[in-house]
Amino acid sequence: MNSTRNVVFEATLVEKKQIAVNTIEVTLSVGPSFSFIAGQYIWLEQLNMPVADPNGNRRAFSICCAPTVEQQIRIIYRSGESGYKQSINALNPGEKVRIHGPFGSSFRADKLIDQNLVIIAGGTGVAPFLSILESLKGTTNTRQCVLIHLNHSDEETPYKEHLQQLAQELKWVTYLPIYHHMAWEDIPLELRGSPDLTNQKWWVSGPQDLIDHIFNLLTTNGIKRESLTFEHAYPRKDHFLTREKLEQSLVKEGILFQAIQSSTNHMVITDGNGQILFANQAAQAITGYTSAEMMGNTPRLWGGMMSPDFYQEFWRKKQSGQSFDGELINRRKNGDFYYSIAHIAPIFDDQRRIAGYIGTEEDITRLKIQEQKIEEDSQRLKFALEGSRDGLWDWKIDSGEVYFSPRWLEMLGYSEGELAFDVNEWRKRIHPHDVEVVEKNLTPHLEGKTPFYECEHRILCKDGSYKWILDRGMVTNRDQSGKALRMVGTHADITERKTNEEKMSSLNERFELATKSAKIGVWDWNLKTDTLEWDDQMYTLFGVNKKLAQQNQVDPKTIRQLNIHPDDLKLIEAERLAAINNNGRLDSTYRIILPDKTIRYVRAFGTIKKDENGIPINMTGVNWDVTLEKQVDQAKTEFVSLASHQLRTPLTSINWYTEMLLSGDAGQLNDEQKKYLDEVYAASKRMVDLVTALLNVSRIELGTFAVDPVQTDLITLLRSVLDELKLQIDEKYLQVTETHEEIPNILADQKLMRIVYQNLLTNAVKYTPDKGTISIKHTLIDHEKLGKCIHIEVSDSGVGIPQSEQGRIFDKLYRASNVQEIDTQGTGLGLYIIKAIVEQAGGQISFSSQENQGTTFYVDLPLAGMIKKEGSKPLE
């Protein structure tokens, strides 16, 4: 065995003096070959011990001075009753001793200047720190150091004044003596408040009980273990293993020693105090510390990462002579953590006393990482399966053994343990109609012909129902011949999807049936690619042979372009673009010219689909033949038109001949003849009004009246109607007042609005007695339901409407009883017609009335105005 240095030196006692109560300082002269670093310790071996000590003649002492050229070192110790201490008390200056070392790399001056540091030293444990601070005299430091010095009393505190003076000189050091059992609050607040500062370290030195107390104090208050460094000293016992004994033993066991050195497992041998005597090459390689760095240190050099409870149990076993086995977390010299399995066993001497310990460790970091990875993968798979709600199966093909996950079982209504882990539990539950498709998909994969297995099939549940399953899997292991040995897969419940698919399919069938029987064509326009797709019915609607069109590569867009009536093409295209860009709906009627040149009317209805950004991507719609409806509409319209003409023609005859008689074209009439003819003429005029009103009503009810809105100044329109009624107004001396706010022009069909004003004002004039009042108002309001509106009021001081009849005033042909007496000539249709007009405009009409006091009609027209409506005729 090689030793890298000579660690034993002769030394001479120079001086002993008491420096504090029960505290002795010893100065030793060492030879020039001895050198040390501030913070290290030595073993002091007494050559002659006048008082025997069962723990032997060596003790460890920290050197409490800085290295100097004087070749002297100082140590301190507390007085005691032990044989060792009594022997050293008896030493006289000039007497020889032996020193071993120096040892220790835990506390070093270069580490101190590198970080904020809290030093907690108990009693003489301050020695290494004194050495370090002495060696740093005259230096500056950007870091701060607090030295907490624990003693029972001020008198017992060694080097108190010296340390206070040092602290003053080294301005970055704070010296804090404490004379009681240290508590967390004794630590300065600024250090307590930030225990996790990465640059803050804690050094602790003192007896084992102090170290244990401080360790617990700091770690329970959040200080991380890796921030702590400890050093303690125990008394050596004679029967402990020594390095020399060990070396001798190992040399003797040459092959065994070689085996130990070449082992890949870390092996360390310590004495009874845990001081390292030997470390094999693997231990050095694993921990990163050299043999020299380890010597004299304890395995805490790389250890000490575990919890206090762990160490309690560890020490209990160790000190009771039991072996310890366990998993440890250690830290290499470079700071990396690693896992190991440790076995620490005591070494007994021939009297069964613990002479030392042998510790072996196996670095299992890679294994741990793999375990963690497996665990992570397993967790991921578990979460993925749980999240997806899929069941897992794992099939050992040869044996037929299958693992079914709890979710797999749950899917079928079973609990764990209800089914055997056998592949037949799955096979026998496959729906009889699906067995073939399963085999069709599974066999090729087992034979290696497909990359994976996937199959949708039904499986029998516990309650007798069937579920649809998406069964997927892959062979994970094959033998050398390629035979599948193991397969793993998942079950996903797709019952809902299948049910929806069936429903959809059924819906589609019904839809197809409906569209076919109703001869409705369905189309789909992809706005992104500008391609149009038609179903068969669309081709039929356009009178085009689908097969022929496809053979000739004539697409629906082209057919549409060619077949739509040229007069309608521009309009339908404008409506299609309006649907895309604005309102999202297409509702249009246009003509197509069939191959036989006949005209077909087609109604098109479509809706727009937009993407997540609101951009139209698709228009889908239906078309159907409305030629018959158009013809019926035209027939109705023609009928009404014809009826209008046929009814009016004889009336015109009556009117004109009566006019001619009354104007004397057939000779002079007597008064009575004129009177009778006046009645005939009046009745004829009434008939004309009635025919006009009935025609309007029929157009309203047929929905065939046109609405042609233009920007309309309602006030101007009102006034032109008032002008028409001027004669009647003047004859009755009626006072007409107007109050109008400034209102905008509105989109309105002028003929229809004229009818509204004519009806309201004619009624007001007719039913207001002489010298009465009529007032007309236009304002802008915010209607609760209709939004911004033009509000029209027409008030009169007329006869009013009896309360009991107010509910019927808008009914067709209804006239209030009180006005029938006044005027027999009304049709009873006026209010019905204007209500229809106002509602067509999206507005509302209402009234308030009191008999013999007057009536006010209210009309609210949304500012948005009337919407254009195609119709065959306007109202008159």
Added chain:
Amino acid sequence: MIPSVKPQLSQDYTILVLEDERPLLDAIKIKMENSGLDVVTARTVNQGLNYLDELSKVDAIWLDHYLLGKETGLNFVAKLKESNSKWRYIPVFVVSNSASDDKVNAYIGFGVNRFYTKTNYRLDQIVSEIVEFLKNSEHSNES
């Protein structure tokens, strides 16, 4: 009391009246003749066109929409207003009980002078407006 129309005309005016209803045709003829106008009546488009060919002059045309036969007043106006027609400048007054927008627009598009809805107008009013028109045309020709 309904006033009678007795215009003072400086020359003879001949009005071609196309109307399918005999009673109305008679009333119109009476009224116009009482107003000092010469009246020629027709009940079909062809009849109307033949009269145009035969007569040396027609100063105005009273035209109903519905006439006997398949053709309507629109067909008559269309032929009247053909670009090479010698009659295309004769003023046309359409008097009909059918007054849909499309019909009115069609007649106006052909360049008729006025469209009257029969039931809305007194006979003497229509006649007096036609006379007034003729008198104004007379004066504008002179100037």
